Amino acid sequence: MNPQKTADGSRARDDGPLASPDLRERRRxxxxxxxxxxxxxxxxxxxxxxxxxxxxxxxxxVTA
Incomplete structure (x- = not known):
């Protein structure tokens, strides 16, 4: 995990290639x-x- 600050100052997770297929499927x-x-x-x-x-x-x- 590599938390990075976004334009609004909040932290965003960048799982990149480290995200497991299971995690991606749960998110989907x-x-x-x-x-x-x-x-x-x-x-x-x-x-x-x-x-x-x-x-x-x-x-x-929904929201955009």
Missing amino acids: ALAKERFTAEQRQRVLEVTGQGVSIAVAAKQAG
Whole structure:
């Protein structure tokens, strides 16, 4: 792990190649729970109409 400061001064973890496949899979599963297929589809549909990602995400009920 290599914590680095981000632009806002918070610390971000950079697991890089040290992240195990199991850890990556757990993170992927959690992301899929939080950003459902329906929400992803809605964001794609709305951005396809020329709407910004931030606005599309808000309409889908997620944050950009």
